[in-house]
Amino acid sequence: MHQSELDFTNNLRQASPYIAKHRNKTIVIYLPGDLIFNSDALQQLAKDIVLLNNLGLKVVLTLGASFQINQAFEALNIPWQTQNDTRITTLEHLEVFQKTIGIVRAQVEAAFSKASAEQNIHLTIVSGNWVIAQPKGIINGIDFQHTGILRKINNQAIESTLNAGQVALLTPLAYSLTGEVFNLNTLEQAFAIATKLDADKLLIFTDQATLKDLPQALSRKDVKNHLESSQNNSQKRLLKLATEANEHIRRIHLMSQDNPSAMLLELFSRDGHGTLIYNDRYHDLRPAQSDDVAGIINLITPLEQEGILTKRSRETLELEIHNFLVIEIDQKIIGCAALYPIDNQNAELACLAVDKAYQGLALGEELLNAIQKKALDRNVSTLYLLTTHTHHWFIEHGFIESTPSQLPESRQSFYNNQRQSKVLLKKL
Incomplete structure (x- = not known):
């Protein structure tokens, strides 16, 4: 037997208990715009998610698009402002948001269509008005206008989609009960969706700077200690969300967006390829x-x-x-x-x-x-x-x-x- 064949059989044996363990479990995956912009990385990730679906996992995708939106604003010479790392979304911005996010969604769906065809699997991606939004409002005299926050999640509709063997897709756009359109922070949305669905895992792709100096595994207590000592603003924002949500989500996996295959290693190998934040007893x-x-x-x-x-x-x-x-x-x-x-x-x-x-x-x-x-x-x-x-x-x-x-x-x-x-x- 060749070494490549030995490696394959050994890896399959190691993955086997995880395949059984994850079957019928719900996972939420956060994809930042930077990863989606990389067409090769997106295509690889689409193949992996089709594989996860075929192995019986129920997958929810939340798409970020900050990278693409910034590019669109720069191309149109449209200025924008942020306050406390949150974009202020004006009425003028909304049209750009809707067009750009529509393009991002189309790219994702195209990647999944290709990945499904290559694996001879017909996988459907479904999205809907599952999230009800409301204005973020006026904070310290700053009106965030069409920047919104989650008000309500129709988790039953999302669960019906997942139970039908489909992948649920959420974008930064959400709507109010009065029909207004709002721009949501999709990382916050991913945490909220995972909490509401009682997801087994939340998998987050992010940049290397955010992952810097994080160990292989963190308990809730460890997260709080890192939060107090970290000087990295993006890392602090992420760990703060993890601290608030971790009692509801059993395991949160942080992975580098430079390596989309890290997701399979996190799910199907003993030591993973990222940082695990665990609420249940890790050992x-x-x-x-x-x-x-x-x-x-x-x-x-x-x-x-x-x-x-x-x-x-x-x-x-x-x-x-x-x-x-x-x-x-x-x-x-x-x-x-x-x-x-x-x-x-x-x-x-x-x-x-x-x-x-x-x-x-x-x-x-x-x-x-x-x-x-x-x-x-x-x-x-x-x-x-x-x-x-x-x-x-x-x-x-x-x-x-x-x-x-x-x-x-x-x-x-x-x-x-x-x-x-x-x-x-x-x-x-």
């Missing part, structure tokens, strides 16, 4: 089960080879699996620790390990806390451990140095003088 810490043995072996074998951990055979792990806790992300074991009872009052912490790819996320501390809680639940008063490399970390977490002679007698005979492990203990 699962739980008691180990017998079918976790292979995952634990994969995790600890490199550490055993480096001499950091004592070697354990598969048979030993199978017999002692009830002593272990594991951390799992998307069916991969990325952390483990074990609690071995010594007697009624003493126990040993052993085999604490975290995958290198996930270090720096306080997972080791989470495992340690869970082991200590487990020990306390068993009325253990003293926790012992042996380590050759990480004694400073354990000292920072409340352990003190001891000696082999202070180990309980039943453990002293097992002390390996060749390893010269440091003995640490902690009173619970």
Whole structure:
């Protein structure tokens, strides 16, 4: 088998559980005008969204068009103003908005028609007056005129479209109950739609500057910390929206608009290709089960080879699996620790390990806390451990140095003088 064939089969195997997991789930995708302007990127994205629809995902698209509208204004020598990063939309601007957004929508629909034909799938894109708008109004003496905000979303109509196997499309234009036309901020609209539809995911394409210095994954608490420290205005606006909406949207994915294929990596690979903002628990810490043995072996074998951990055979792990806790992300074991009872009052912490790819996320501390809680639940008063490399970390977490002679007698005979492990203990 050629390497390309091996890569394909391995990637398909890795994607398989995600395909099952995402089927019949609703996702909202925000496409900025800059991405749509790049015809090659738009065509690639259209192919990927046709694929998502074919895999059973329900897709809502919200289109941005700021880039194209700015170009149109510049070509016509029409000035415009912004206030607090929001465009003031005059009556004169509306005609340009309607024409430009009509062109953008036509480009998107054309890209999807081509992508559908190439995959021999008839996919329909549907849009409608699903969003009721109202004026943004006069704020601090500034009249925003035809710049609007969301008033109401007809989520039942959108859901009917999705249940029919169609892609729902929303643009920056929305209408009031009196028939007026308003320009909406489509990024804000994407968050509102995802919230109203109780979407499983909101996927946002944005520029590299907005993504700068963001880690691979952020909890709600992390988002608030970044929001307080960030000096990047576009990043702060995005994180503020995420903070306000994240309790309603399980996962928000931030991806570079320079790489439209990042969406498939975010959805169907373990580590993705962007920044994940999660509301639900990103990882699962739980008691180990017998079918976790292979995952634990994969995790600890490199550490055993480096001499950091004592070697354990598969048979030993199978017999002692009830002593272990594991951390799992998307069916991969990325952390483990074990609690071995010594007697009624003493126990040993052993085999604490975290995958290198996930270090720096306080997972080791989470495992340690869970082991200590487990020990306390068993009325253990003293926790012992042996380590050759990480004694400073354990000292920072409340352990003190001891000696082999202070180990309980039943453990002293097992002390390996060749390893010269440091003995640490902690009173619970």
